[in-house]
Amino acid sequence: MNKPNYTTLNLGPTHPATHGIFQNVLTMDGEKIIDTEQTIGYIHRAFEKIAERRPYYQITPLTDRLNYCSSPINNMGWHLTVEKLLGIKSTKRVEYMRIIVMELARITDHLICNSVIGVDSGAMTGFIYVFQEREKVYEIYEELCGARLTTNLGRIGGFERDFSISVLSKIRDFLDHLPKVLKEFEKLLLRNRIFMDRTINVGPISAERALNYGFTGPNLRAAGIDYDVRVTSPYCSYDDFDLKIPVGTSGDTYDRFAVRQEEIWQSLKLIRNVIDNLPEGKYYMDVPEFYLPPKQDVYNNMEALIWHFKIIMGEVNIPVGEVYNSVEGGNGELGFYLISDGGRTPYRLHFRRPCFIYYQALPEMIRGGVLSDAILTMSSMNVIAGELDA
Amino acid sequence: MDNKTIIDILQGKFGKNASAVDESSDILTLTIDRSILHDVILCLKEDAALQFTFLTTLCGIHYPDVPLPLGVVYHLHNLYEKKRIRVKTFLPGADPSVSSLTDLFSAANWMERETYDFYGIIFTSHPNLKRILNVDYMDYFPMRKEYPLEDSARPDKDDRFFGR
Numbered sequence: 304m305n306k307p308n309y310t311t312l313n314l315g316p317t318h319p320a321t322h323g324i325f326q327n328v329l330t331m332d333g334e335k336i337i338d339t340e341q342t343i344g345y346i347h348r349a350f351e352k353i354a355e356r357r358p359y360y361q362i363t364p365l366t367d368r369l370n371y372c373s374s375p376i377n378n379m380g381w382h383l384t385v386e387k388l389l390g391i392k393s394t395k396r397v398e399y400m401r402i403i404v405m406e407l408a409r410i411t412d413h414l415i416c417n418s419v420i421g422v423d424s425g426a427m428t429g430f431i432y433v434f435q436e437r438e439k440v441y442e443i444y445e446e447l448c449g450a451r452l453t454t455n456l457g458r459i460g461g462f463e464r465d466f467s468i469s470v471l472s473k474i475r476d477f478l479d480h481l482p483k484v485l486k487e488f489e490k491l492l493l494r495n496r497i498f499m500d501r502t503i504n505v506g507p508i509s510a511e512r513a514l515n516y517g518f519t520g521p522n523l524r525a526a527g528i529d530y531d532v533r534v535t536s537p538y539c540s541y542d543d544f545d546l547k548i549p550v551g552t553s554g555d556t557y558d559r560f561a562v563r564q565e566e567i568w569q570s571l572k573l574i575r576n577v578i579d580n581l582p583e584g585k586y587y588m589d590v591p592e593f594y595l596p597p598k599q600d601v602y603n604n605m606e607a608l609i610w611h612f613k614i615i616m617g618e619v620n621i622p623v624g625e626v627y628n629s630v631e632g633g634n635g636e637l638g639f640y641l642i643s644d645g646g647r648t649p650y651r652l653h654f655r656r657p658c659f660i661y662y663q664a665l666p667e668m669i670r671g672g673v674l675s676d677a678i679l680t681m682s683s684m685n686v687i688a689g690e691l692d693a
Numbered sequence: 694m695d696n697k698t699i700i701d702i703l704q705g706k707f708g709k710n711a712s713a714v715d716e717s718s719d720i721l722t723l724t725i726d727r728s729i730l731h732d733v734i735l736c737l738k739e740d741a742a743l744q745f746t747f748l749t750t751l752c753g754i755h756y757p758d759v760p761l762p763l764g765v766v767y768h769l770h771n772l773y774e775k776k777r778i779r780v781k782t783f784l785p786g787a788d789p790s791v792s793s794l795t796d797l798f799s800a801a802n803w804m805e806r807e808t809y810d811f812y813g814i815i816f817t818s819h820p821n822l823k824r825i826l827n828v829d830y831m832d833y834f835p836m837r838k839e840y841p842l843e844d845s846a847r848p849d850k851d852d853r854f855f856g857r
Contacts, residue, residue, distance in 0.1 A: 342828065343825065344824075344825060344826035344827065344828075346825040347827065349835065351811070351836065352835060352836055352842060353842060355842065356841075356842040387719065413725075434806065514746065514747060514772075514801070515797075515798055515799045516799045516800050517747070517748055517749070517798065517800030517801065517804075528772075530772055535772070536775060565722050587694075608739075618830060624718060625718050625719075626718065626719050627719060627720055627749075627768060627777070627779065628719075629749075636749065638750055638768070640752060640766070640768070651754050653750065653752040653766075655749060655750040659803060659807075660750075660803065660804065662801050663799070663800070663802055663803045664799070676839070692826060693826075
């Protein structure tokens with residue numbers, strides 16, 4: 304098939320520039336990419352199969368490992384799905400707390416993606432700047448749940464503990480600090496001649512093709528379609544707040560960068576708005592059959608111990624039914640399709656992973672370009688191996 | 694757009710008995726025969742009144758004890774009207790094949806490969822139907838229910854007390 308003067312180049316599976324384990328076998332004519340064949344599945348862990356043997360609580364750690372750059376969004380997405388199946392009515396405080404945590408996660412996700420675009424185009428500095436701020440969010444996670452990367456944050460029916468004074472002050476501190484750093488970061492890249500030359504018209508995709516390829520999230524919005532799950536099908540009271548959806552025009556690497564950048568600003572505004580309007584109340588809902596009792600009760604109170612055991616072992620009544628629930632993840636619409644037969648574990652659980660769906664468009668986007676542009680296109684699509692392979 | 698409009702348009706095109714309608718779950722669910730699946734999805738996508746132009750996801754499912762054990766579940770989305778629809782089709786175990794949607798949605802390519810990989814469902818006229826997440830030389834379809842996750846007959850483990 305290959306013409307004799309075409310070169311075959313193996314990019315990956317463990318190439319440092321791909322930021323994850325996946326392979327591209329490129330057919331090249333000199334510097335020009337003729338075609339690519341993608342191989343994925345290097346870190347496939349069969350989550351959908353494992354989930355069929357796990358009680359609902361034990362599935363949360365699986366979702367951590369999908370898009371591990373924004374684990375809390377996955378956790379909340381899963382909890383919301385279960386709550387939808389159970390028909391739990393949530394309270395405002397819980398919803399607002401969830402918004403705060405999810406938006407913090409979105410900011411870190413976009414920070415990583417955008418700073419890595421900078422690294423791949425030769426600007427290491429920005430990466431270091433924003434990673435310092437990302438660290439602050441990880442400290443907030445740490446206070447909230449004890450973990451940093453794979454957070455396993457929250458419970459079915461709320462949170463394991465309330466936002467402490469220290470958490471709130473850390474969030475406010477982060478909100479005050481990030482704009483300064485972000486502005487500096489934008490000064491470094493957004494109107495930088497070299498950066499613009501490297502990214503404008505690199506790896507473009509039209510709105511029509513993006514939609515046909517099932518793009519969601521910033522990548523779709525960069526192509527000019529204002530689809531955002533937070534706005535089109537609001538969950539968690541996102542509709543209480545004013546949220547602007549930034550859109551691009553050409554769907555190229557620069558637009559994807561700019562859309563993510565603007566989304567960080569929007570998220571910052573949103574968090575500030577939510578935290579100022581955070582209502583008083585309980586940080587969990589009144590669902591003793593599903594919400595784990597507090598630890599001090601478990602150790603001192605027989606009934607709490609029994610409930611704890613029953614919930615962990617999946618011995619509570621789960622209704623029969625099927626639900627599809629989606630949240631706006633860092634990369635787009637993260638969907639959970641859950642079928643319950645009333646057993647202690649899901650009968651079937653399917654994750655709609657945005658990465659997996661849009662990564663298949665890569666050959667079309669990099670064909671005819673050069674290799675260094677392909678690397679930029681890949682990092683600007685924010686392909687996270689964990690989400691890709693599930 | 695309410696459910697009735699969708700059902701009326703589809704029944705007008707494909708006959709009264711073309712689909713079993715279930716409105717009990719969160720999304721309108723249609724169960725249709727595999728012979729008309731492609732046509733129904735095409736109609737859902739291109740009919741001017743329906744416009745389900747976005748394939749959200751598709752996945753397989755397995756109910757081992759029924760006459761048509763394997764199934765494919767499609768989720769489509771009308772982004773203009775913010776309406777979702779779920780389409781199911783069930784396939785016989787001996788010949789689990791259904792027409793591919795790759796000609797309508799480029800997104801279906803990998804989703805169908807994944808479904809083939811997990812359940813062995815054959816999507817006819819798919820351009821490149823091979824395994825995607827598992828290794829090529831795997832000789833079974835792991836998500837089918839006949840492959841339980843762990844060996845429940847392990848002699849060193851007594852699960853009676855753990856509700857299994």
